[in-house]
Amino acid sequence: MHFERPHVHPLELTQDGTRLLAVNTVDARLEIFALSNAAPYLTLIGSVPVGLDPVSVRARSATEAWIVNHVSDSVSIVDAADLAVLLNAWGSTSELADIDCNHIVDAADISLLLNRWGPCN
Numbered sequence: 497m498h499f500e501r502p503h504v505h506p507l508e509l510t511q512d513g514t515r516l517l518a519v520n521t522v523d524a525r526l527e528i529f530a531l532s533n534a535a536p537y538l539t540l541i542g543s544v545p546v547g548l549d550p551v552s553v554r555a556r557s558a559t560e561a562w563i564v565n566h567v568s569d570s571v572s573i574v575d576a577a578d579l580a581v582l583l584n585a586w587g588s589t590s591e592l593a594d595i596d597c598n599h600i601v602d603a604a605d606i607s608l609l610l611n612r613w614g615p616c617n
C-alpha cells in the first residue's frame with residue numbers, strides 16, 4: 497500500500513525565469529529543470545535529495561529553494577549557487593567548474609557536485 501501526501505506547491509519557477517523546480521515526492525528529491533525558448537524547452541539538469549515526502553517548493557531567490565517535507569517534518573534548503581557556476585560554464589574548459597579535471601564541464605561534473613551536496617567542510 498502506498499500513501500501519497502497531497503501536494504501544496506509542487507512546482508516553482510525561479511525568479512529569473514530560467515529554472516523550473518519540481519518536488520519528486522515518491523523519490524524524495526528536488527528536480528531542477530532548465531527552461532529555454534527552443535526545443536527541448538525543458539531539460540533536467542539536476543536531482544537533489546531532500547527530506548521524506550516533499551510536498552512544497554518555493555524559490556527564496558534565483559539560487560536558493562526551500563522544500564517542505566511532510567513525513568520527515570522538515571524543511572530542506574537547496575542552494576543552487578554552485579550548480580549555477582557549473583551550468584554557466586557548461587561545455588567549456590573552465591577550471592572552476594571542471595570538478596573531475598577532464599578539461600570539459602559536463603554531466604560527470606554535475607554528478608560529482610550533486611553527490612557531494614551539502615555544507616562545505
Ligand SMILES: [Ca+2]
Nearest residue numbers: 594596598600
Ligand atoms: Ca569535467
